[in-house]
Amino acid sequence: MNNIFVYCEIEDGQVAEVSLELLTKGRKLANEINRKLEAVVIGHNLSGIEKQIFPFGVDVLHVADNSRLYPYLTLPHTEIVVSLFKQEQPEIALFGATSVGRDLAPRVASSLKCGLTADCTSLVFGDHTENKTGKEYKNLLYQIRPAFGGNIIATIINPDTRPQMATVREGVMKKEVFNSTHEGEVKHVNVDTILNDSHMAVEIIERHIEKQKINIKNSQIIISGGYGVGSKENFDLLYELADLLGGEVGASRAAVDAGFVDHARQVGQTGVTVRPKLYIACGISGAVQHTAGMNESAKIISINNDPKAPINQIADYTIIGNVEDIIPKMIKFYKKNTK
Secondary structure (H helix, E strand, O other): OOOEEEEEOEEOOEEOHHHHHHHHHHHHHHHHOOOOEEEEEEEOOOOOOHHHHHHHOOOEEEEEEOHHHOOOOHHHHHHHHHHHHHHHOOOEEEEEOOHHHHHHHHHHHHHHOOOEEEEEOEEEEEEEEOOOOOOEEEEEEEEEEEEOOOOEEEEEOOOOOOOEEEEEOOOOOOOOOOOOOOOOEEEEOOHHHOOOHHHHOOOOOOOOOOOOOOOOOOOOEEEEEOHHHOOOOOHHHHHHHHHHHOOEEEEOHHHHHOOOOOHHHEEOOOOEOOOOOEEEEEOOOOOHHHHOOOOOOOOEEEEEOOOOOOHHHHOOEEEEOOHHHHHHHHHHHHHHOOO
């Protein structure tokens, strides 16, 4: 009762990266308020799935294994999660902000008549006192996310209904193994007592999945360009530098909207969240929408012709100048000083 739950997505027998990141965060939150961490897995052929999940500190794993539950279908998954939450009464429930999580979490929240905060960038505990009544709340989940187009950072609370629910995008939380030998309890969900024919109204006949060709999330070096790069042709300089350094090219939303680069390379609130060892921001002003997706990079270098650009405030090193002048010099210097 009143534990922290994480819904784990499964694809081809593997737990999604975002789910493992949420388990890491869930374990830390559970430790702070002395609760158990529980996980929910729904699918088919899930034997042994606990070996992927228990190392991340899960105390109880709820498994719903049935041939009708994979691939993901809205109605049966919603019914199982709602039924489980009504029974277990979680304090907090976390979902990935993926196509599945964004479909499932709002339906669960609606059925349980509780709040849901989407696309959180941070989750911490805090207290709250109602101004009108003076009522005090302890250890509420502060659900923090950019709002109003990224112009402010909003802290959202859900004081009176449970569970406190949030979705988090992949890459926002850091994935860490809690204990490789950690063991938890597996509880099997009796699917037949929950579902009926009305929940299986939709049937998936055929699936076609195109694998992602660009993977900047796992790159340790990212050369990212903004509108200040100036043109699609100037982006070729970024590609050349990235190729030399063994990295990937990223971009701000402004650069994507201008047609300089594909959306798959977009870093930020409406793109990918990254945390590379080196992030070189070229011609990027540093709006909060972008920095929300890269501000946990180990080392940030800003190249900008505006000394007052917001990106310079979070950069470890700042180079003032035009991208088309600086990048060729970096390429030339790197070639000269490496074997």
